[in-house]
Amino acid sequence: MESILTINNLTKKFGQLTAVNNLSFTIKKGNVYGILGPNGSGKSTTLGIVLNVVNKTSGNFHWFDGNTTTHNALKKVGAIIERPNFYPYMSGYENLKLVCKIKGVNYSKIDEKLEIVGLLKRKHSKFKTFSLGMKQRLAIASALLNDPEILILDEPTNGLDPQGIHQIREIIKQIAAQGTTILLASHLLDEVEKVCSHVVVLRNGVKLYAGSVDEMISSHGFFELKCNNQSELITLLENHNAFGNIKVEGDLVTAFLTEPIKSDTFNKLLFEKGIILTHLVQRKESLEEQFLKLTDNLNKQNQ
Structure with a gap:
């Protein structure tokens, strides 16, 4: 070009x-x-x-x-x-x-x-x-x-x-x-x-x-999750290859994906483990979130 x-x-x-x-x-x-x-x-x-x-x-x-x-x-x-x-x-x-x-x-x-x-x-x-x-x-x-x-x-x-x-x-x-x-x-x-x-x-x-x-903004996005047993959910996420960074704010768990996974597949997996979700939203990271990541990485390099 x-x-x-x-x-x-x-x-x-x-x-x-x-x-x-x-x-x-x-x-x-x-x-x-x-x-x-x-x-x-x-x-x-x-x-x-x-x-x-x-x-x-x-x-x-x-x-x-x-x-x-x-x-x-x-x-x-x-x-x-x-x-x-x-x-x-x-x-x-x-x-x-x-x-x-x-x-x-x-x-x-x-x-x-x-x-x-x-x-x-x-x-x-x-x-x-x-x-x-x-x-x-x-x-x-x-x-x-x-x-x-x-x-x-x-x-x-x-x-x-x-x-x-x-x-x-x-x-x-x-x-x-x-x-x-x-x-x-x-x-x-x-x-x-x-x-x-x-x-x-x-x-x-x-x-x-x-x-x-x-x-x-081509990351695999993230899940926003709420469930009946948050500690079990977090343990599962921490031991699952598809998830990287996990953020907890009150009863909302945000789990960032490192590889693609469909929401229905993930929901079925949790259900089989006895974890019942009351909230499941799959989102793509916005340009704003990517921008904040970039500036955050620069801040860490300069510290």
Whole structure:
């Protein structure tokens, strides 16, 4: 699969602070990538470096096949890394006409992109009358005017209400379905899990994981259990090869699987051992649980 962006051992220091620490990953064409991490993890700094607005300290990156200068490569990139900045007393359409002039794009693209973001009917409304979500959608339309090969978004749903968040996420999915590669930075696990095919997890500038979202959450999951004899249940779980970590909170036992086992098979086994379950739920680990595991492992390494 064709590479869009390759980052090798990238480091950025601000005085004594290391914002990005020896970071490497590759963005492949046609996927939706999320850079996931809490505030201060190095997400925005990484985007700033590859967009030539922040100078790197060491390491390197290249766009596409590596034979294109960053200046020329960025002509094929659409990006929103700051709050939308348009003229308040001009309409959405007039603002996009200015962007077309700057990018050397034909005005005929404007209606097409406004349609994608659901603003075609409001194209003659002044920007100052737009809601925060509409302003963000106009910014996405602006970033799409040059038909970029990759769209870069920094915290695209930050500050939006639930409806605005849903609209932006649906637009991102729609753009990705048309074949545009997307790279978005977010501190929201839910956002990455719902929108992205791949994820790079950062914490304090350090990469904890890079790969597909499906692979990250492809553990065998866990059982939530309640029964008539908790001590016998725990003993059985501790001596069963299919179970690893076991967590007890009150009368609820959470047993994490190390290999696949069906709930009906497991229930039958317990019944034969005289353990009657009053509660049995089988769940898959969420991205949040996997993220917490990764950060917990890093904490243990640093202790």
